[in-house]
Amino acid sequence: EMFKFLLSTLTDKYINPTYMGQDAVFVYLFEKYYLTGQADSWMNEKYKKFIYDRGYSLMGNIIGTQGADFAFIDTAGKPSTLYAINGPYTIICFWDPSCSHCQEEVPRLDSLFQEKWKKQGVKLVGMMTEGGKEPWIKFIKDHNLKDWIHVYQTQAMKDAVATAGKPGFRQLYDVYQTPMLYLLDKDKRIIAKKLSYQQMDDLLKVKLQATTALKMP
Numbered sequence: 001e002m003f004k005f006l007l008s009t010l011t012d013k014y015i016n017p018t019y020m021g022q023d024a025v026f027v028y029l030f031e032k033y034y035l036t037g038q039a040d041s042w043m044n045e046k047y048k049k050f051i052y053d054r055g056y057s058l059m060g061n062i063i064g065t066q067g068a069d070f071a072f073i074d075t076a077g078k079p080s081t082l083y084a085i086n087g088p089y090t091i092i093c094f095w096d097p098s099c100s101h102c103q104e105e106v107p108r109l110d111s112l113f114q115e116k117w118k119k120q121g122v123k124l125v126g127m128m129t130e131g132g133k134e135p136w137i138k139f140i141k142d143h144n145l146k147d148w149i150h151v152y153q154t155q156a157m158k159d160a161v162a163t164a165g166k167p168g169f170r171q172l173y174d175v176y177q178t179p180m181l182y183l184l185d186k187d188k189r190i191i192a193k194k195l196s197y198q199q200m201d202d203l204l205k206v207k208l209q210a211t212t213a214l215k216m217p
Contacts, residue, residue, distance in 0.1 A: 003038075004039075004042055007029065007033055007039060010025065010026075010029060011026060011029055011051070013025075014026040014029070015051075015054055020063065020192060020193065020194065020195070021062075021063040021064075023058050023062070024062045024063065026054070026055070026058065027055065027058050027059055027062060030051065030052075030054075030055035030058075030059075031055075031059075034051055034052070034055060035055070039051075056167070056171060057171050057174045057176070058174055060167065060171070060172045060173070060174075061172065061173050061174055061182075061190060061193060062190070063190050063191070063192065063193065064189065064190065065189065065190060066187065066188050066189050066190070067082070067172075067173070067182065067184050067188045067189070067190050068082075068167075068169075068172040068173070069081050069082050069083040069188070070082055070153075070168075070169045070172060071153070071157060072127065072151035072152060072153050072157075073151060073152065073153070073154065073157075074149065074150060074151050075137055075140070075150050080151070082125070082188065083188060085123050085125065085149060086123075086186075087121050087122060087123035087186065088120075088121050088122070088185070088186050088211065089121075089122045089123070089183060089184065089185060089186070089191075089204065089207065089208075090122070090123045090124075090125060090183075090184040090185075090188070091113075091117070091122060091123070091124050091125065091181060091182065091183055091184075091200065092125045092127055092173070092181070092182040092184070093106065093109060093124065093125065093126050093127065093179055093180070093181055094127050094129050094169075094173065094175045094178055094179060094180040094181075094182075095126060095127070095128065095129065095178050095179040095180075096128065096129045096130050096131040096178045096179075097128070097131040097132070097135045097136045097138075097139040098130070098131040098132070098135060099131070099178045099179070101178070101179065102178050102179045103139075105179050105196075105197060106126075106139075106143070106145070106179060107143050107145075108197050109124075109179070109181075109197040109200075110143065110144075110145050110148070112197060112200075112201050113147075113148070114146075114147075116201070116204075117204060118147055120204075120208055122204065123149060124147075124148045124149065125148070125149045125151060126140075126145065126148045126149065126150045126151065127151055127152065127169070128150075128151070128152035129170070129175060129178055133152065136150075136152065153169070173193075174193075180193075180194055181193070181194065181195050181196075181197070181200055182194075183195070183200060183203065183204070191203070191207070
C-alpha cells in the first residue's frame with residue numbers, strides 16, 4: 001500500500017510538472033516501475049493507457065538528451081532532415097496554419113527571429129503539423145515568414161514511418177498542441193521545450209551572452 005501510494009503521488013506530481021524538465025522524474029518512474037509491471041496489479045486499463053501513452057511520448061524528449069532526427073520536405077519539395085541543419089542553436093516551431101493560437105503567436109515569433117535571432121545564427125524550423133499544404137504556404141506568404149526553414153511531412157512519409165513501426169515526430173517531441181517550441185544546441189541536444197516565444201527570447205539571450213563571454217580573451 002505504501003508503494004502504491006508513493007508511486008501514484010510521485011506520478012501525479014511529475015507527469016505534468018510545475019517546472020520544465022521535471023518530467024524526467026516521471027520517465028524514470030515509468031521505465032523502472034510501470035514498464036516492469038510492478039504497478040499492473042492495481043491499474044485499470046484506462047489509467048494504464050494514460051500512463052503508457054504519456055511515458056512513450058516523453059521518453060524521447062528529456063531535456064539534456066539528443067533530440068530525435070526526422071525527415072521532412074520543404075515548400076519546394078526538397079527532402080531533408082533535422083540533423084542536416086547546422087547552426088549554434090535550432091528552434092523548432094511545431095505549428096498548424098488553421099490553429100487560431102498559431103495565427104497569433106507565429107507572427108510574433110517571426111518578429112523576434114527577424115529582429116534578433118537570425119543575426120546571431122539561430123536556425124528557425126517551422127514544422128507544419130496539420131492544416132493542409134495550401135493554407136500553410138498561403139500563411140507563410142501572407143505574413144512574409146522569410147528565412148525560416150519551412151517543412152512538412154506528406155501523408156506517404158507519415159504512413160511509411162507508421163508501417164515501419166517507428167514513432168512519428170508527434171510522439172518523439174510530444175506534440176499534443178500547437179504552437180510548440182523546442183530549443184536545440186548545435187549537436188541537437190534539447191535545451192528547452194514548450195516555452196512561449198517570450199520565454200524563448202529570454203533563454204536565448206542568456207545562452208548567447210554566455211557563448212559570447214566564453215569567446216572573449
